[in-house]
Amino acid sequence: LLKLGGYGLIRIFPLLGSNPTNLTLPITVLALWGILMTSSICLRQTDLKALIAYSSVSHMGLVTAAILSQTPWGLSGAMTLMVAHGITSSALFALANTNYERAHTRTLLLLRGLQIALPLMSAWWLMVTLANMAMPPSINLIGELLIITTMFNWSPLTITLTGIGTLITASYSLYMYLMTQRGALSTQFHFIFPTHTREHLLLILHLLPLGLFILKPALISGLYT
Secondary structure, three states, X not given: OHHHHHHHHHXXXXXXXXXXXXXXXXXXXXXXXXXXXXXXXXXXXXXXXXXXXXXHHHHHHHHHHXXXXXXXXXXHHHHHHHHHHHHHHHHHHHHHXXXXXXXXXXXXXXXXXXXXXXXXXXXXXXXXXXXXXOOOOOHHHHHHHHHHHXXXXXXXXXXXXXXXXXXXXXHHHHHHHHHHHOOOOOOOOOOOOOOOHHHHHHHHHHHHHHHHHHHOOHHHHOOOO
């Protein structure tokens, strides 16, 4: 639904006129400030699904600011990040559900140490978390770089907000991974069901397109050479 809102902005914004500065300036500032606010909320979350949801909102702050810039790089970065994060956050929700099916809780403190019990699922967690924090060579990084460059061209001061936002994103992504996978296994787990083939297939179907887009990002960015 967040990505659908971004698509709506892309389609409707050109109808508002050639350069409605009075409209774009306050919304862009709020979008950039919103990145810091929602990222900071993620650092204090104890609920796994709420953390992933706020993470999506944080990324959409970047997308909104990029769309309002109305530049080719901004729109390409917005499209790239919407597709990339759409796949990544969907994979994170799928992983959160695999944990919930076994632990029947979403509290991070009670989900610790699952790497010991489900090592292959921990590998999926690592790959998806790295994509969420825009590690190279993921298309998440391409989208974020395009947007950060666009914002810097619009106003050099924005590098402070986008830079801090990127650091906080990396922090809460690592926090989420370490809290769910590392440490001693919680004593509430008397018996954990092993992972199913359907769960691994689901995650392959998420990460496969994410990996293939790395080979040709122009398919979603629209920046053809």
